Amino acid sequence: MQVVITGAAGMLGLKLVRKILDKGTLAGPDGSQVKVDRIVATDIVANPAMPTDKRVTFVAGDVFDPALIAGLITPGTGSIFHLAGVVSAGAERDFDLGYRVNLDGTRVVLEAARKLGSAPRVVFASSLAAYGGDLPDVITDEQKLTPQTSYGCQKVMGELLVMDYTRKGFIDGRSLRLPTIVVRPGKPNLAASTFASSIIREPLKGERVICPVDPSAQMPLLSPRLCIEAFIRAHELPGSDWGWNRQLMLASVDASVGDMAAALKRVAGQKAYDLIEWKIDPMIAKIVAGWPKRLSSKRALAMGFRADPSVDALIQAYIEDDMPKAG
């Protein structure tokens, strides 16, 4: 069986490629485990960290290019993980690019999947950016989606497409709304949420870091480790466990930035904690204030998706999985 992964050169994409290589099999159309012979990984640019395993083929290109995608999602493709996307700030800055990649790209992927005629499983990475406007303190599975960013609108449209293509029998789709992924390895990026990883990651290296929001700022968090576990679980669950509702808010550990700093102190000591410099950036603080604060993800938990048990565990997962080893 062939597996296609879009956005495969990103942080989560790479981890997903590695996870599927390790696992070796995935649920086939009838639910039984089938050997994964080939992973077709695509993204706009290659990443030298892509595993060199002979089962992996990397192809660079635009996800909104129908000819490219039709050439990747070929007969024998049993599973598609659609992670490609222009991030929130990027879609806000370049309106047309956001729609081209995040909406048109998703349509191109789903059309290629439909053309297979075999209703492959499709896992779509959505986001808490689907929520916006006047939000309650705790978001439940019944919360309506009124996104207040172009990225959020595009993700909700993707979820609707996945649901509609599934209902029509063209694919067997599953969308996951991801909490803020922490701790992201690597360097800070341009996302407004980047500080949530930086305030853990940089002090663990012994480097100073600026935290641009107040310790009381509250966020739902998920480790990359459990996010990858969720992609796999979303794929493996039989369609009957999903029913008609193919949209799922994942479970999170909800923490204030102060909680996160306190957890860092517990895991890495006062010295690490003291490397955090609190210096409010009103613009970032305002963006973060509009985000969901706490999730009550009953459905995800009932379906066996897991939240990190604590912020400490989330830091521990980073140390085990991603932190560059000294010496």
Place this chain on the structure above:
Amino acid sequence: MQVVITGAAGMLGLKLVRKILDKGTLAGPDGSQVKVDRIVATDIVANPAMPTDKRVTFVAGDVFDPALIAGLITPGTGSIFHLAGVVSAGAERDFDLGYRVNLDGTRVVLEAARKLGSAPRVVFASSLAAYGGDLPDVITDEQKLTPQTSYGCQKVMGELLVMDYTRKGFIDGRSLRLPTIVVRPGKPNLAASTFASSIIREPLKGERVICPVDPSAQMPLLSPRLCIEAFIRAHELPGSDWGWNRQLMLASVDASVGDMAAALKRVAGQKAYDLIEWKIDPMIAKIVAGWPKRLSSKRALAMGFRADPSVDALIQAYIEDDMPKAG
């Protein structure tokens, strides 16, 4: 000021053209009333009932044709009413056509509006088909949108686009989720909801009619008269009254089919009532059972949108506005 109306040859489109001609002015960008010099009416085919007023120009064509639409939404366009769409059953039958007209067509209209650079007011006709799945008995403004038809998915995507284009300052948009419009003049069509108009309209002409659902089947209704009033009101309200939330569920009179038959008896007598033959069509009964049953439209009522006071009033509006006069 020029006004562009898509889907203008449809039942509601024609009524809207007439209403704007009668009214003569609409709110301009600064909120003050501006004379309507020209109405550009477009639809796939002409309708001989289109008013011959010299202010009206009709152009036939596809709403998803960017060149056509850019040629209609020209500088000086202060208002756009986007009513064009493939109906529910049509979008279900022809998946590709549904997305081309209902999603791509809406994007084409919004892009043309954006290119004006003047953020024109855009009123978008959405539908209760936006709701689906496991619905509560009463739908509130907080109900999440989980459509279970392609038409419903496309309408929700249109609402999201209208909200996003508005947030970005490209347009000043307003989406209205219409209840089932009753009594529709003319002939029965292929919509599953067509019986809701037929069971009133046909007996009023002295003709027999089959009601395919049980008298207990429950539906939210709105007269064409108050629907047109709502389009105008949606347009005229200042953006500040809408705020960030540009999606609105209209108010309805909620009635069982039995209530509707009883109202017909009150308005037109036992003889009209006896022309209804109750003969359940399980397929139609099943579709109707999945629809919203009752609306609690607090926001619409607070914003001054009106529901018909009773089913009797709704029948009376048909008799006054649309019923062919005897002799």
